[in-house]
Amino acid sequence: MATTAKPQPSMYENVKIQFEKAANVMGLDDTVKKILSSTNNEIIVNFPVKMDNGTVEVFTGYRVQHNNVLGPYKGGLRYHPTVDIDAARALATWMTWKTSLAGLPYGGGKGGIQLDPKKYSQGELERITRRFTYALGDNIGPEHDIPAPDVNTNAQMMAWIADTYMSTKSPAERSKNQHVVTGKPVGSGGLEGRDRATGFGVVVTLESWAKLRNTSLEGKTYIVQGFGNVGYWAAHFMNKNGAILVGVQDATGTIYNPEGIDPEALLRFQADNGTISGFKNTQDYNSAEFFGIECDIIIPAALGNQITADNAESVKAKVIAEGANGPTDTEGEEILLAKGVEIIPDILCNSGGVIGSYFEWLQNRNGEIWTMDDVIIKLRRKMEDAFNRVVITGGQYKTDWRTAAYIQALVRIEMAYKQRGIFP
Structure with missing residues (x-):
């Protein structure tokens, strides 16, 4: 009798298994566990874009905002055929843990568009990106939700997002919104060294x-x-x-x-x-x-x-x-x-990317220019500190490094909820 192959768990199922394991090992507060078990917001936008040949295609874009107790949502936008709401949930949740572990003042968000960018011209990708940004509207913002490059997206696309978003603001407000995205080209407010x-x-x-x-x-x-x-x-x-x-x-x-x-x-x-x-x-x-x-x-x-x-x-x-x-x-x-x-x-x-994004966000926010040496030295310091904390936590709990990394991230989030309480 033929046996059917066991279906592979989705990324979001993996995230939930990893979270449950860490929460149980550390004894995470039940209320905090309940809050972190679901996303805050899930945004799906369908928007039309005119192609080079004059036809119109309708694209589906996603932005999932998992948690923002530590600060604005932060995470990339990817352009790939595998992008769907389940993948966005998983990636947004990982960003919450990643930013917390790195000690950043951010929460987790993620999203993108379900498409293969190789099938579109540069002009089409610009129109798709700008139209997606317009469709997201105030669901993103420099103090609310800050996208960045991810799979198949790059600095040029971040520049288009920044320009489109800033153009929706009054002239007096535009310069205050440059840090709506990170990973921009250096000439458009980007950070030296963010690419690496x-x-x-x-x-x-x-x-x-x-x-x-x-x-x-x-x-x-x-x-x-x-x-x-x-x-x-x-x-x-x-x-x-x-x-x-x-x-x-x-x-x-x-x-x-x-x-x-x-x-x-x-x-x-x-x-x-x-x-x-x-x-x-x-x-x-x-x-x-x-x-x-x-x-x-x-x-x-x-x-x-x-x-x-x-x-x-x-x-x-x-x-x-x-x-x-x-x-x-x-x-x-x-x-x-x-x-x-x-x-x-x-x-x-892989948290070096979001740490670099944090440096770019600070640079834009404070009107500063950071050098490559500044970035590399500060990045190394934060990465080494996070690694050492994970190793120590793994030893304390006698567990693997992934679970230890989750525990480190969750402790910081749990403390924020306990100190601030839940709004009635």
Whole structure:
């Protein structure tokens, strides 16, 4: 008799399982647990946009605001076919934990549009982005909800959002609203170093891991899934540490070279060819077996639910640094932990991006200009502090680092609710 495959849990189901585990381990206040178990607001907008050929398409955009007890909602906007309300809920909830763990004055939000940006021209993407911003209206704002780049969105799109949002305000108010988004181009109020903040933060956590284990990243082999902004910058800073990139996977293919792959040359090849496949001195590799490549470190920096019960057993790495949000599902994580694989969880590992966004927000808000050196020094300090707090909490509660990171985040939120109370 044929058996049906067990359905994979959604990202939001994974979030809820992780939250329940941490809440139970730490004994989270029941009232706070009840509040955090649901989102504050879920916004869905349908809006028409005229295409280059004169036809009109209707797009669906999402913005989920999970919690704002610590400050304005903060989180990215992604353009991807997988964007739906369930994914937005999961990502917004992770942002609440991430901003709290990092010690930022923010809550969690996330959203985007369900589309494949490769199918649209630059002009169409500009009209889609501006129309989405207009449709969101005052559901976003510099002291209310502050979007940022995410999967398939970039600095140029953030500039369009800022310009559109500011244009809806009176002339006297426009300059006060520049920080409605972060991740803007430097010439439009962006932060020096914001482009590399997430990837740099991933590597800082790996440096901290290596120090904890009395080793170094020198000579360590690693693989990267996703060679966009996060994956490239992570590889850039890993190579500066003397680590050796042996495998890369993205939507266009999977390549392997046990002798090493130059991330700078690969970036140029990708820009010229639109793919990583065919890069010199590499062989194409079976995509389904990517996470089983012999290496010391895995950096998943693409989408969620990539390491699962189906492939976790094949992992040979010592540590996984989660550059993406939710790349490891709960079943896959159980297998990895049983094998002794250490996981630097997403809400810690990739928080360099939102920390960089916080610096940009402060820069705009205070009318300051921060240098690259300012950003890198401050970012390293916050990432190392968060890593050390998670390790200490893991030891106190005798639990894994993901649960420890959640506990660190939840303690801060619980304290805010207990001090402020619930409005009657």
